[in-house]
Amino acid sequence: MNFCSNCGSPVETKVPPGDHLPRFVCTSCGTVHYKNPLLVLGCVPEWENKILLCKRAIEPRLGFWTVPAGFMENGETMQAAAARECYEEALAKVEIRSLLAVVNVTRANQVHVMFRAKMLTPEFGPGTESLEVGLYAESEIPWSDLAFASGEYTLRKYFEDRAAGRDDYHFTELAARRAI
């Protein structure tokens, strides 16, 4: 950040009065500009014991596989965001179910929130951000070609819980640099 989005003047980095962290502060109008973590919402869509994965058509990690997920928009709930991303990336309509995983990706200032989901019909296909979309059994998951560590964590917990007949939620942190 170089300029104030309110008045267009240069910003400087300083700790505002009463605050404890450096912020971008406008040198003219004094507006404090905060930078906060972004929410990424996704789901594991299930149909007859198989799950839906997308091969990414965009960077980062073009050509690698992911669960449908993306940035939450203003005005929607977490569940609505997860369902919307699934439709955009995999053209699949889902019912969002229980919370599965919360991945604090502190190195990227993101929080990834993943739900279990049930496909409402067997229809799916590649959205504009996907090269290919498919339903995979547990034995067919391309573990070595997954795009993001948060997706891998999500899928491992999904299958662990399914094997154990549980519906738990799981928190973890991805602090070290790695493709997420």
Added chain:
Amino acid sequence: MNFCSNCGSPVETKVPPGDHLPRFVCTSCGTVHYKNPLLVLGCVPEWENKILLCKRAIEPRLGFWTVPAGFMENGETMQAAAARECYEEALAKVEIRSLLAVVNVTRANQVHVMFRAKMLTPEFGPGTESLEVGLYAESEIPWSDLAFASGEYTLRKYFEDRAAGRDDYHFTELAARRAI
């Protein structure tokens, strides 16, 4: 938003190529500026069957009561944010425990995430954002003087679950305007 934070030129509102929603786009350098929901993290700190509440020293809702909560910062986990806010507002050190409530405050573009917490010592006091801090039994909660609807929802679920001996998590949406 009026000006580009990258180059200082005016922004316009338009749907970028490949996108489906209007964004702030720089008329000069072309940078797309996204606006996304903010995370508010909080907890219900417990000590010997009483819970810790703060009387707000700042707007909004100055003079009303709240559980310790505030905006999550870059570089921290949800749990770290909840514990930090508790220390800042109530000078209480806590261990964050299970997930209690996720409140999608769609009308304010916020997501409030609340955990159960255990105070590590009986020490507490008003931080700079609090007028007063106290431990309250369920029968003493000032229900009609709570600052935010998300806090009220959180406390109701906390006591419902405690009465039932459960440790569940709860999602809700606050869409209509009301003091949150």
